[in-house]
Amino acid sequence: MRAFSLSTCLLLAVTPAIHAQAAPAANPTALHWGPAPAVFPPGARMAVVSGDPSKAATFTVELAMPSGYQIAPHFHPTDEIVEVKKGTLLVGMGDKFDLSKAKPMKAGDKGSVPAKAHHFAAAQGATFISVSAMGPFALTYVNPADDPQKQVAKP
DSSP states (O other): OHHHHHHHHHHHHHHHHHHHHHSOOSSOOOOOOEEOOTTSOTTOEEEEEESOTTSSSEEEEEEEEOTTOEEEEEEOSSOEEEEEEEEEEEEEESSSOOGGGOEEEETTOEEEEOTTOOEEEEEEEEEEEEEEEESSOOOEESSGGGOGGGSOOOO
16 A cells, blocks of 8 residues: 555655646747748738758758738748748749649648749738748749849839
8 A cells, every 4th residue: 555655655755847848938039020031022020930941951941921912923942841831822833823723722722832943822811821841942033023032112
């Protein structure tokens, strides 16, 4: 009986520690949101979830786009996996921005875009997406004139 009581006491003593290790944090660390990199049109916000998009390793970022936000046809040097967290992302393939050919991805939908595949996107309603890929991150516009970094500010 004494052995049973001792083991029960030990189990009760370590249970909170085991539970604390296994339980997810009640308040996970908030993401640090800021403007999306200059290669994106103005208006989007981005947060790094994991990894470092500037390094040759896997990374995950979240992108928040206002309703009506558009990203002209572009491609990436690596595959990317996109998951819609909120809203609707309209995604189309090809060299021309044509929303009539875009397919809607709704919250919870997940898909992949192969490396070098020409695609475009638009947000229908405020839209949040998660993007995972191999770094370093690069985005090349099919039409260089669509690159916001190369557009001249209007006076």
